[in-house]
Amino acid sequence: MGISARELAAATPATRDRYVDLLRVASLAVVVLGHWLMAAVTVDGQVGNLLAVVPELQVVTWVFQVMPVFFFVGGFSHALAHRSRPQYAAFLRARLQRLLRPTMVFVGVWGAAALVLQLAGADGGLAGVALRLVTQPLWFIGIYLAMVAFTPPLLRLHERYGWGAFAGLVGAAVLVDVLRFAADVPFVEFLNFAFVWLAVHQLGFLRADGMIRRPALLAGAGLLGATALVALGPYPLSMVGMPGEKVSNMAPPTLALLCHGLWLVGAVELLKGPGARLVARAGVWRTVVAANGIAMTAFLWHLTAMLGVYGAMLGLGAELPAPATGSWWAQVPLRFLAAGLLTGLLVAAFRRFEAPVPAAPATGEGGPVAAAGITLALFGVLGLSLTGFAGLLDGHTATLIAVPVTAPAAVGLALAGWLLVERAGRDG
Structure with a gap:
């Protein structure tokens, strides 16, 4: 039997930065609730975006697009983890076990469901939409894999240059956008998947070493930079992707999104004092510990739960008001409650795959194998986030940067990468 959240909370060292754990849980919770709210499902089973139905709401993404906070927290945690476990293969295994195991289970369950639905000819309507949508959040897993992979070299640059290493990533992101928008260089924009998110991640290194001393300035x-870029440049208002837009701040990330990340990181650092006092309370800390233990499982399955609620409503003939109407808003609390309960059931079923497992003996070897593994897993997970499981038997492809990829190929890459990371360094 595993250790309970109460026991883990009681055993927490006094030196642990509990505020970071609070930020991790809170940012994922905001993402989940945001996805549930933005889904504008119609009576014919199509899923739109509330922010497209009510464009005035796009300004709220400047507060609630909190993925930069999660990646910032990741940088802080990765710095501490790598310093305690400097061998590359051992570091990767330790950081990725609770990420890739539940992810591959999720992929396996949905892959099997997709085959059954398509063989039965039941992959139309909302079911077909679900097959396309449920893998979209995997882009986050892919970006996080890249952050883990680049932690050792970027941490060394941080230790040598401090804010200069961060400035170098920001400068690279600026250059990419200049080449993209001013020179129309093809495909260059995809480099900002690395530069923008790794710059935010680098801020976590700076926090780990106590180097963010003026959060208000940050x-x-x-905020000033994001405002100027949106007002004067080619950047849209929304900090999340919008259907049909020519330029997205998210995919690929833009300099405006990087400025947004700076604003959010500075804001959460300004709230560190009251946040730390809040999480110092025993009851709050137990809740945070329990939530951290299931956070990745909940994130993976929350869209499944949301679409399941809408599917049940359509199947039972329940009223489904037009999105953004008064009736639709009145129904939001009930839909949230139902989606939360279903997510809870899914977490209960799959949480064991997120539980920590004993670390394999580290030999100090296996770095090249681990690097190859995380590269394969990265491209596999990102590819699957684009293809989804719709058209699985029809050879449906999506384009990952400039390379066509199918769902079976993406699953194969992710599985092979995971197995390589698990094996790296074990046999000496």
């Missing part, structure tokens, strides 16, 4: 500069 927040102000980020």
Whole structure:
């Protein structure tokens, strides 16, 4: 039997930065609730975006697009983890076990469901939409894999240059956008999947070493920069992707999104004092510990739960008001409650795959195998986030940067990469 959240909370060292754990849980919770709210499902089973139905709401993404906070927290945690476990293969295994195991289970369950639905000819309507949508959040897993992979070299640059290493990533992101928008260089924009998110991640290194001393300046500069770029440049208002838009701040990330990340990081650092006092309370800390233990499982399955609720409503003939109407807003609390309960059931079924497993003996070897593994897993997970499981038997493809990829190929890459990371360094 595993250790309970109460026991883990009681055993927490006094030196642990509990505020970071609070930020991790809170940012994922905001993402989940945001996805549930933005889904505008119609009576014919199509899923739109509330922010497209009510464009005035796009400004709220400047507060609630909190993925930068999660990646910032990841940088902080990765710095500490790598310093305690400097061998590359051992570091990767330790960081990825609770990420890739539940992810591959999710992929396996949905892959099997997709085959059954398509063989039965039941992959139309909302079911077909679900097959396309449920894998979309995997882009986050892919980006996080890249952050783990690049932690050792970027941490060394941080230790040598400090804010200069961060400035170098920001400068690279600026250059990419200049080449993209001013020179129309093809495909260059995809480099900002690395530069933008790794710059935010680098801020976590700076926090780990106590180098973010003026969070108000960071927040102000980020907010001012994002405002100027959106007002004067080719950047849209929304900090999340919108259907049909020519330019997205998210895919690929833009300099505006990087400024948004600076604003959010500065803001959460300004709230560190009251946040730390809140999470110091025993009851709050137990809740945070329990939530951290299931956070990845809940994130993976929350869209499944949401679409399941809408599917049940359509199947039972329940009223499904037009999105953004008064009746639709009145129904939001009930839909949230139902989606939360279903997510809870899914977490209960799959949480064991997120549980920590004993670490394999580290030999100090296996770095090249681990690097190859995380590269394969990265491309596999990102590819699957684009293809989804719709058209699985029809050879449906999507384009990952400039390379066509199918869902079976993406699953194969992710599985092979995971197995390589698990094996790396074990046999000496």
